[in-house]
Amino acid sequence: MIKLENVTKTFAGDIHAVSDLSLEIGEGEFVAFVGPSGCGKTTALRMIAGLETVTSGRITVANRDVTQADPGERDIAMVFQNYALYPHMTVRNNLAFGMKINRFARSEIAQRVDEVAKLIGLEEYLDRRPSQLSGGQRQRVAMGRALIRNPNAFLMDEPLSNLDAKLRVHMRVEVRRLQQEVGTTTVYVTHDQVEAMTMGDRIAVMRGGVLQQYGRPDDIYDRPANAFVAGFMGAPPMNLFRAGLTQDGTTPVLVVGEQTMKFDGRLSTDFNIANGAGKQVIVGLRPEDIVVDAAAGTLKDLRVSLVESLGAERIAHVGFGDAIKFDRTETGSNDIPDDMMLQIRLSRSTPVPELGSNVAIQFDPANLHLFDVESGKSLRRD
């Protein structure tokens, strides 16, 4: 439906907002572009919209090359972050604006406005102005304005970020419901990985203008392509720390401080670490994949420094303490946080570890992630 081929956007000669972005979005698919601010996701969206010129590459919408086309010629509707409702027009006129511009028959416009108003549940508000609506209602009008034209695709630029947390969760469901009802291909830009995870059929994780990973939410969560994606997706994020790699006979072994982890030789079957002996790797562990054990475990002598209660669960912050020393002068990927603190998700039924106490942790080696220390790329075998 939408196809980006080697799309690049350069500002002021040498600032690469988007570099060599290639991806394909299927008919009716809901794709979330996610990444930290400045990652190029909005620029990518605006290039699909035609609001930003493409420096090089090709954009195809519905099998038509639109790389050079004006925004209006692309038959794409956009929902803006601040809604961009025309303040001097009523809801009705806001909805009808596009159809009026494109000279639809008056009766057809009226009929579509009524249909859409029903769909977004704002029949009663058609004669109000945007200033007389709540944030959620404005958001719905913005959605309605996109829906009314039956366009090839919807583009949404952080449409929920101006709403309060509770309403955002509600509108998240609403937007997805509307999109599924009309089945229109959608590109959704967000910096909120939860939004991306919950709404997207597929997620494109971006950073510094470069696509990091493109895939289904579960795949991205379970098999992050690199340490950045691993650390970005999930809240709390995946724990990342350095470990050494040595050889115990023919079995590769992970070394964290003085402690070694063997995993019964699974390391060599799961990961591409054949020539890795003597090198360092980044270890990744999801907070929910770690079990705290007071006595025996894979890693010992960790100190509990904080336990946060979130109601449904608890987050234990566990430090490596003095027992494990890291060489901070090491170069390589800068995706590893400075404080060597693990966050561990504990269910309510788990006993709360005592503050300051020493604990050990355990985890299933199937949930272990290893990343290359230089490139940050996942070492997992496909």
Next chain:
Amino acid sequence: MADIAELPSKRARRIGGTIAVRLAIIVLCVLWITPTLGLFVSSFRTEFAIQTSGWWTTLLDPFNRAQWTLDNYARVITGEGMGQAFVNTIAVTVPAVVFPILVAAYAAYAFSWIEFRFREFFFALFIMMIVVPLQLAFIPLLRAWTALDLSNSLIAIWITHAGFAMPIALLILRNFIAALPAELIEAAKMENANHFQIFWRVVFPLALPAIAAFGVFHFLWIWNDFLVALVFLGGNPDVQVVTMNLQKLLAARGSDWHLLAAAAFVTMIVPVSVFLALQRYFVRGMLAGAVKG
């Protein structure tokens, strides 16, 4: 909190300041209103009454109908040509206000929302014209109008006024239009609206406050203008404006205060009512040039 903690001396100073400000305002009001009121009262008095007593004496006995008359207005408007001048002034002012606003608003839109080469350069060039004194352009413009056989015509003065107003109109309107949210224009673009549609359906309605502000400002300026009218319409008695008529009256009937007062009031009535009705736009219009947005 600040009120409780305030020191007595500070408090006294604050009250003193307030009183000083109010006093200044009162003095200014009295200074401005007294002659205006005098003029207004005098314009309804008979010639004899004006020559024998001060206008304030009527205020002591306002219901004595013998001292009031409408004859002054009747004479000025019909006999002295003030009525025709009034119509002429409207004929000069309205197009001379609408025309530059329209052109400047289009230009402001283009300078804000259409990308083209040397945009900033051309904008600066236009705005620079603000520093050119209009007197400098009189001779060349007069020669141009004569060459085009348009001297002393309404068209000539419309274009002249429009031209003089253009740089400041462009500056004010561009500051406002450029500050409109980009998303509104982009949203309209996504809906396949062309520049004209975006301008008329989105930008123009939203820029109305700035347009009204400048309109009021410029309207008053043109209505009260004497110099430009004298230079460009002076040769044709049929197209005299009120200020010119007033000046002629002053020269010919300098001692007939009753007529001058009435003529002055005919001249003032439109600007005063426009100002009173639209003063909030007026203030905003003066600010718009200085404060962005």
